[in-house]
Amino acid sequence: MDSEQPDSLDGWVPLREDLFPEPERHQLRFLVAWNAAKGQFAVTCHDRTAQRRRRERREAGDGGCSWAGVLSPAGFRGAHRQLAALWPALEPCFPPLPPELDAASGAGWGLGRGLWALLWPLLWPAPADPGDSALQELCRQLEHYLGLAAEGCGGATVRDVLFPAPGDSADCEGLSEFRERTLRARLGQTATRLHQVLQDHGKANTMVALMKVYQEEDELYQELVTMATTFFQYLLQPFRDMREVATS
Template sequence: MTSDYERLDSLEGWVAIKSDIFEETETFKLGFIVQWNIIECKFAVTCHNRTLQRQRRKEPALSDTQTSWAGLFSVSDLKNIHRQFSGVSDVLEPYFPDLGDFEGGNIWDIIFLYRTSNQDETERDLDTPCRQLEKYFCTAIDVCGRKIVLDSLFMQDERDVEEYFENLQEFKRKTMQEQVVKAKDDLRKVLQQHKTADQLVLLLKIYEEEDEAYKELVTTATLFYQYLLQPFRDMRELAMLYKMEILKSLEFEELGPRRIAALEKEAEEWRKRAEDAVSSIQDITVNYFVETSKALAGMLKQMEDDKKRFGQASWASAAPRLERLRFMLAKETLQRMRAKEMCLNRKKQDIRERMRNLADQSEGVETVDQLELQYYEAQLELYDVKFESLKNEELLLVAQIDTVRRQIKGINTLTH
């Protein structure tokens, strides 16, 4: 039983289908021509993209774009295709023509001028079923979409099937991102309920729902951003490991000049990879704290608006939560500012390195001026970030002081 559950939880052998594979952003007019092929005893189906054909006459750049498709289909083939289309929409069921008169024919019927149905070819109505099939395919385009119909009829290369599949890693990333978006939407919906609560008792219940919604947002966001961070953490560790191994070789092994130069170059490449990984980690960390601090800011603003609607005595039961939100917001914002400070220091370091490299190149004064301006702007932004950090450190202390004062006041009230 355990192994069965493990197999169910595993993604091995599964494929992820793209959710938007059949979305069509452009509208094309397609025309079908169907004829009965006497030699092959099959229907010859040709499709022309009239819209692209007209565009290609005006724009030569579209000359490589495929605008026509053709294929031969037996009655059995067409019935199988009809089953696929009907699986998408059963609306197509009555549109498929009766092709019973065309079943069972083959080349020997032509050679011996004999039909299993004892019907002469010249007497058979070939035009009506063909026109009905043309109408059927046009209806299928309207109902199922252009891509499904064309791929079902004219897919030439089995490798084209891969475009329906999604990379599992990308699928997982998108799924987790959608969960974060959903959690934010759920929190937003709870915040919108505040206006309808005219009693503090109802508002306190909404606060409980809001706290749960925020907790869910933090959980999903943490999982999502940890998932984004993991590849860069792995690369950082791998790069540092390879760099250390190379440095050991340079220190303890007897190597020739060419080998030493090659290893030093490789060590430098691994150093840059490690730095790039660290940079990505810092950027992702900033984005995470942007999400959490933005959510807390909305919650705090809403609660401060709620406070104005109630008296001080009745609001006492909600005061601890307000203090807690202020503390949490200051803490999350402070962490965001510290992460952003690291990003700005890295940006300044990158600019300094680029300016050092200019000494070995014949770059113009204009390039130097641009780098100096970028460095100056980064420094100004860094000052703003440090100021925000100090401000939030103060807010943290104020929130803690307010909590202590309220607790002392409560103790004094009880003693009296």
């Protein structure tokens, strides 16, 4: 029996030493600031590793190295839920956001931030807004949190959650936005049909034809009033809910 030679290279295929290199971890720098005018957090992310490479290659521009966007307090909480689902250790790291910030952002209602800001103090009195120093400290905590999230979930994942591609949001529509858009469209269609019927008055050359136009006009008037009432009640419902909660 031939003795085996463990140091023989017969039948072996040499591989390059760097065939499966570990991916380089990019150093990300997050900046968070509170935008009082919009009632949202302004978030910026800089890829320090990519920026350093560009400088070494003497490339101009900063494309693909920085991202920016705005997030409401509710949006920040939603981003945290996604990231914590990927890395549960991140759950206790998210700083609590004061409820006053939700009031400032007009979260959840579609009647416009100006009307919300007008009615909120009357229907749901809230404490004064956090001071500048408290907001700055909160922003620093959020920056630290995002840095931890990038380490645990990966920088690309955090960027995708905070700064989704422009086409992503266009593929989906919220239920409230869909209902409001549908009601607006039906109201507009009814008004257009009524306008067309009113123009048919001059085209009716017999009493029978004119009576038919009047009947259709009455039906469209009733439909327009019903649609307008439904749409108005839909817009008022959030404020009715707030009043009920505030007075209960």
